[in-house]
Amino acid sequence: MRSVIRFMFRGAPVEVSGFAPHTTLLDWLRLLARATGTKEGCGEGDCGACTVAMARVQNGKAAFLPVNACILLLGQCDGAEIVTVEDLANGGSLHPMQEAMVAHHGSQCGFCTPGIVMSLFTLYHEGQRPVSRNAVCDALAGNLCRCTGYRPILDAALDVCATPTLDHYSNSAERVAAITGLDDGGDVFAGDDQGFFAAPASEDALADLYLRHPEANLVGGATDFGLSVTKGLAEPRKIIWLGRVCGLDESTTSATELSLGSGMRLADAAPLLARLHPDLGEVMRRFGSAQVRASGTVGGNIANASPIGDLAPCLIALGASIELRRGAGTRQLALEDFFIAYKQQDRQQGEYLRRIIVPRPLPEHSLHIFKISKRFDEDISAVLAAFRFTLDGKRVVAARIGFGGVAGVPARARKTEIVCAGLDLSNEASWAAALDTLDQDFTPIDDMRASADYRRLVARNLLRKALMEARGGKLSQTRLQMQGWSNAAE
Template identity: 60%
Template sequence: MRRAIRFLRRNETVEARNFEPRTTLLDWLRLTERSTGTKEGCGEGDCGACTVVLRRLVDGRLVSNPVNACILLLGQVDGAEVLTVEDLAADGRLHPVQQAMVERHGSQCGFCTPGIVMSLLALYETGETPDRQGVTDALAGNLCRCTGYRPIVEAAFDALGRIEADPFAQRRLEVAEALAALRDEADVLVGDERSFFAAPASMEALARLYLDHPDATLVAGATDVGLWVTKALTDLPKIIWLGRVAGLDAVMEEEATLTLGATATLVRAREALGALDPDLDELMRRFGSQQVRASGTVGGNIANGSPIGDLAPALIALGATLHLRRGDASRRLPLEGFFLDYRKQDRQPGEFVTGVTVRKPAGRQVRAFKVTKRFDEDISAVMGAFCFDMADDGTVREARIAYGGMAGIPKRARAAEAVLTGAAIDDRAAAERAVAALDTDFAPLTDHRASAAYRRRVAGNLLMKALMEIATGDDAATRLIAHREVRHAAE
């Protein structure tokens, strides 16, 4: 048992032994280390002012990811290198990203600038030269209200166009060796039986610990739990972080199925799901920001039971099976059966999600649409996912329709599915009956994101849109921006 977390900071190993379990990385940086270049803005992982970069070894490769320090717990940096804006300049020279921001006048008030620089650093570290969409995706989690994004995007292109042997590049081998030296198979426990931050290293250790402490809070990426700390001011005396559990992040692909481990990040999930269908790739591209996708996990998005989580409806439409474990016992159930009521799941005390298996579409027609108030980094008002198994004559053999935002849980539209099963995909009357059947399936609420009437209208329109695209084989007519090179070419 290791009684401290360990991470790299400015070429040295830091051991933190005494900290409150709910301590955030931002608070440690600003209040303990006094590195105040990293700013606190929204406190909920939305504005990006607190962005720092974590370097980790992934499959023997050094990977740099931007994260929101305001909602990342200090204990989650175990085994990583933490980089902040103070670390970039060396020997009196600015980092190429910083220099480009200066030359392009990418900063005015400067409050958001450290976070923007760190997001661009993570992009710079990939060594890639993305197009404008790639740059704006990297900046989607950073809000600026002074400069406007044109000079910032221009600075990004300037920096990416002249990747050079900067100090970080020169230290990559040294950092990789240092991170490898930090790796061990020890379980981590900082604290005591009454209050602790724990990071078990194996599935067996996690199962034992959670059985002994079913009142503990499980944390994967903390993109939700972090807000309990910063916004709800929730006291979390016992935290079990899942990020060190060996094998829990595995992504396994077989001929007919894809299995995503509970701690597989949303970045990895996008790679796997995006390969199944372009709509799933687009859904995951708009899933929060790069910072959120780098931290957030598949299991976290499912287990928190949010009725507006985007992943669950898409996986339900694909016929997903959820895997759970309690002690030495494991069980499986259809994903839609996991959600019982608002924030209530079919999960026993001491039981945790280990992964989810989805059927590959294999010729089935898939559509997924997310409707939000703003395009980037926003929570869905309505999310609709559709999967149709088609017969050769154009009739629907099986319909799976799932929505988020239409009920207290992610939920299938079984009445609408029944109407469409056996009907021709281009049967307009059947489509209209299916849309009408949504009123049987759902009684949506009115809240600050949308009214009940709006949600009903949008849900029906999304279903009609999916049916129309499949029937005509042309999605360009129904979308403001066609899929470009990733359109449904098979149609």
């Protein structure tokens, strides 16, 4: 067992011990490392001013991921390399991305520029050529330019990303070996039984530790938990990070289902879910930002039981189930049964979410998913609706309907499902009973994102929209097309 965390910073390994479990990477960078080029903006992972690159070895190469340093816990850096804006220049020469920002006048006040440059640095290292304008917009969805200088920033990115990736961070055997050498395969336990940051290396170690400390906070990517520290001013004494648990981030596939480990990052899960259905791919593209998807996990989005988490209603409509583990024992239950009340789950002391099992859609299934939010990019859903109709020609044989944002938990519209069974899609007048039944399924929440009346109306309209699409016809008649994306939702 190791009592320190280890990561690479500016070409050398760093060991940190004796830190408070809730210490953020941003605080360490600015206050201790004095890397003040990384800025503190919103403090909640929305503006991107604090963006840095985190490199981990994937498929034998160093992969650079954008992360929000303001809500990332320092302990989550274990086993990685951290790159800040000060590190990009080489021997007095600016990085190609920095040079392009200068040439295209992409920096104005400069406060947000470091985070923008770091997001584009990770895009530069993705290796996808050519890079489209839409891809650049996606990469920058988590970065604000308060001076509204987006056009020259996009031009700078398109310019430099049209060239081969040639910089001193290009993959090398030395960098891969240095990062790989940080991981000794053992458990990390920094602190004592009264307060600690722990990162178990195996499920057995995790299960044992959580049984002994069931009051500890389980953390996946900290994209939600981090806000309790920065905004709620919480100082949690015991944190168990799941990012080092061997196998918890893996997936398995079969002809009938997709199984996702709860520790799988959203960025890694996105292409797997997109293969199930294009609408799932679109939901994942609009899921937070590149920074959020690079840190946040599938299990974290499910296990925090938020009524506005985007994954849960989608997977409920698909008939997903989950596997929980406590000690040596495991159990499974339907995903919708996991949510009891607001922020409450069917989870025993010392029990954690292990994996999510998602059935593959069948040929007779018609799947429709819609996300409604105030902003198109990087915004929490006001309503997310997912519909899976089982069809026999133009007749609905069965339905599974998942909603987020209309109740205290992600939930099924069970009464509406019953009424939908038997609907004649060619007779629109027959849909009225199903539309009216939605009011019996939910009592919508009323908050700053949307009023209860608005949510009630939107839910009704989305059901009508899904039935129209199931009936057949061009998606261009029911889908809003934006910025060239062919399958954009609302």
